[in-house]
Amino acid sequence: MSEASDEKRPASYRPGAMARLTQLATGVFSPLISLAIVLAIWSLVAAFQVVPEAIFPSPWSVALAFGEMVQNGVFVSDLSVSLSRAAIGFVIGASLGVALGVLTGRVTAIRTVLNPFMTLLRPIPAIALVPVAIVWFGIGEGSKYFVISYTVFLTVWFNTHHGMEYIPEIYLRASRSLGTGRLREFFAVIIPAAAPHIFAGIRLGVALAFLSLVAAELSGASSGIGYRLQESRQYIRTDRMFALLIELGVLGAVIDTIVHRIGKRLVHWEQS
Secondary structure, three states: OHHHHHHHOOHHHOHHHHHHHHHHHHHHHHHHHHHHHHHHHHHHHHHOOOOOOOOOOOHHHHHHHHHHHHHHOHHHHHHHHHHHHHHHHHHHHHHHHHHHHHHHHHOHHHHHHHHHHHHHHOOOOHHHHHHHHHHHHOOOHHHHHHHHHHHHHHHHHHHHHHHHHOOOHHHHHHHHHOOOOHHHHHHHHHHHHHHHHHHHHHHHHHHHHHHHHHHHHOOOOOOOHHHHHHHHHHOOOHHHHHHHHHHHHHHHHHHHHHHHHHHHHHOHHHOO
16 A cells, blocks of 8 residues: 555655755755855945955945956956966876876885975975976966966875875775786776775866966966956955956856766766
């Protein structure tokens, strides 16, 4: 009797469907509620002039500044230039980071030689390398690519190295007990086991690519979001500065979400 009633019950009443609807509603409305609260507090601070407008602009002033940049074509041109720089620097840094992380994680001789040097490089911030990059590559695109790829490389390398070095021994013993060859073991056991760490490094590398992008564009650039921030500071246009910061935040959040979803699909066994 209970089985028959379950079959006649609509799909929307099933616990699984209800849980998915609740999860979807939470995922959509929670960020909107959070943003609405922040915007309300921001508007109140601006309305009561707790802080001077020149220092802390109102949401309406920021929106007008954003519209001004869109109308002048500055928004689109800076966005395309910055995205191009971030993408090229990220691809270079992530590729080198994964390749070297695999080597240092699995080859003892390479790990012994390179790990001390990599440990010395990790604490050096990207902005400290901007003067060196300009001396080496000039004020052209090469210096920007170098700064961005350097930051991404270290992060991706560290996560890849950690994932490749600490493969559970039981995985390797089970693989070898079945007579699996070294090459097949590498692609069927080691890479899948390290993949969550690798994608975690790639996701963090995306965020750091934008962070180092601004550092690279603050000096020696004539276009891009970082350059526009520097220009706005010189003219004390805090409304534009806020608009550019919001643009960076939204851009980074969107790309991070995309990378996270791709990682969940590719590394689906981690969720099970």
